[in-house]
Amino acid sequence: MTKRIPIFAHRGASGYTLENTFKAFEKARKLGADGIELDVQCTKDNVLVVYHDFNLFRLTGVKKNIIDCTYDEISNFPLGKPLLRRLSKERIPTLKQVIEWANKCKMPLNIELKESLLTNQKPLKDMLQRVVLPEGSHFSSFHNELLRIVKMQRPEFETAFIVTKAFNWNDLITSTYFDAVHANKKYYKAKYLEVCEKANKGIRFYAINGAESFLYDPHPLVIGWITDFPDRVAKIEKIKK
Known part of the structure; x- marks a missing residue:
């Protein structure tokens, strides 16, 4: 029997509904995701929120950076694509709210730490000192400095x-502040997997859409798939059994 590879829904089931919202997280859970990948930024008043972009414009229409707004401000911004935004009831959630939901559902989190935390690290440190996460959760980032803090x-x-x-x-x-690697699926190549093996580090691949042939017989070092379409990958995991 081939081992089951945990499926993390990228910003929730973002292939089907609005990213980084409770609607996307619930949809992912119903579609068979084993965990949720989400993004964390920080507001002007030190509130950790679940939002991908440094600038708010793409999903709120507000031309401001997230670090220039208080949480009270952004909590009133409807989320969505331009034509649907006026009718949207979705709002930017706090990380605390999402962690509470995840613990209740026993849903592991892949918490990606974003660039706004580089210049304001105290909220991250405060959160880490007290947070309790579901088993199987982890932190990821493009910024080694933030992983070092974790x-x-x-x-x-x-x-x-x-x-x-x-x-x-x-x-x-020689890297000591991270235990694993997250990489685009284009790096699913022998030369990169061999380096991971030498370094004794597992690897999760993102941008998975369910059509990849390597999903059926993954390399032993693969410890996760990150996908907008958790249902597609879940179907393959069932076939492997």
Whole structure:
């Protein structure tokens, strides 16, 4: 029997509904996701919120950066694409609210730490000192500095570095502040998997859409799929059984 690879829904079931909302998270759970990937930014008044972009314009129509707004301000901004926004009841949730939901549902979280935390690290440190997360949760980031903070505050939490084109894969062997790698599926190649094996680090792949042939017989180092379409990947996991 091939081992089951945990499926993390990218910003919730974002292939079907509005990203990083409770609607997307609930949809993902119903579609068979094993966990939720979400993004964390910080407001002007130090509230950690679940939102992807540094600028609010794409989903709120407000031309402001998130660090220039208080949570009271952004909590009143309807979320959605331009034509649907006026009728939307969706709002930007706080990380605290999402963690409470996740603990209640026993839904692991892949918490991606975003750029607004680089210049205001105190809210992250405060959160780490007291947070309780569902089993199987972890932190990820493009920013090694933020993963270093996680490890210093809570060494028991798994951390994962999100690689870019500029990343030197040979640095994996000497990296100490992250336990795993998150990479676009284009990096599902033998040369990168071999480096992960030498570094003894697992890898999760994102941008998975369910059509990838490697889903049926994944490399032993793969520890997760990150997808907008959790139902498609869940169907393949059932076939593998």
